[in-house]
Amino acid sequence: MADLTFAPGPPGAIINDPSGGTPDGGTGSTIRRVRRAWSELSGRRRRISIGGAALAVAAGTASVTAAEAPITTGIAIAMVGVLGGAAAIVDVHERRLPNRLSGLSLLIVAAAALLDDPWTGVDALISMSMAAVPLWVVRYGRGLAFGDVKFAAVLGAATGLVHPYAGVVVVWVAALSAGVFALRTGRRRLAFGPWLWAGYLTGGVVVVVVQALLSIGGRTWPARP
Template structure:
C-alpha cells in the first residue's frame, strides 16, 4: 500500500513534465498544473488505498500520465498532442495484453469498444465538424478500451461522468469565451480516471 501511494504521488510530476515538453506556444499556468496535479495524485492515492488488479492500476497510470499531460496541453493550447495520445494508446494496449490471456472476454470487450468508439467519433466529426477535433477522436478509442477491459459497468460509469464534465466544460467555455473552442480533453480524461477508480 505504501509503495502504491508513492507511485500515485509520482504520477503527477511525471505528467507535468510531459505536458510542459509537449506545449508549443505557451507554458501551462500554475493554476492549471496545480489542479491537474492534485486531481491525478488524488486518484493515484485512492487507487493505492482501495487496491485493484495489476491491469486496472496499470490502465489508471497510463491514462493519468499520458492522458493527464494531454489534457493540460488541451487547456493551454486547445489541442491534444499526437505523441501523448499515441503513447497513451500504446500503454493501454500493453497493459491489457499482459494479462489479457487470462481473460479473453475482457480483450474482446476492449477491442470492440475501441473500434466502435473510433468509428462513431469519426462519423460524428464528419457530420458535425465544428463539434470537436481530431485529437478528441484519436484519444477516445484507448479510453474506451481501458474502461471496457474492466467491464461494461466501468464503461457506462465513465460515459456518464465524462458526459457531465463535457457539459460543464461547454457551459464554462461559452460563458468565458463565447463562440470559442472547447477543450474536451479534461472531461474525457478525468471522466475515465474517475470511472476506473470507482470500479476498482
C-alpha cells in the same frame, strides 16, 4: 449545446493539422510541448492537474487491492491517467492533443491486456468502441477533431481493462461536464481533452468501486464462463 464547438485555439496557440494531432517531432518535442503548456497554466489548474494524476494512481492501486485486477492493469490505469493528464494540459494550451502521448497510452493498454486473460482484451475493445463511436458520429457536427476521438478511444480502452462498459461513463461524463460548463460560462469554444480526462478519472473510480463491491459477494459482472 447545438452551437458548442471544440475548435482550434486562439491566436498564438500552436495549430496543427485537421486530423487532430500535431507532428510531434519526437519525444523531446512532446516533452517541450507539455512543459510549455504547464508553464501557461494558472495555479488553480495546476493543482487540479496534480490532483487528477494522484486520483489516477489511486484508482490504479485500488483496482488491484480492492477490485482484484492484475497488477499490470493497475499500472496501466495509473500510467494512462498521468499521460492523459499531460495530453489534456497540452490541449488546453494548443487546442490539439499530442499523438505521441495517445499512442504511448494505447501501447500500455495493449500490453496490459495481452498479459491478462483473453477476455481482458475483448473488454478493452468493447469499452474503446463505446467511448469512441459516439464522438466519431458527432465529430463533424460539433467541431471535434479526430484527436479527440482517438483520445476517447484510448481512455475507453484503459478503463475497459477493469470493465467492458466503462467507456460509456468516460464519454458521458465528458460530454455532460463540458456541456454544463459551456452553459454556465457562456463559452462556445472548448478544449475537449480535459473533459475526456475528467471522464476517464470518473469512469476509473466508478468501475473500480463497482467491481470491488461485486467481488465482496464473490460475483463478477458481466459473468464469465
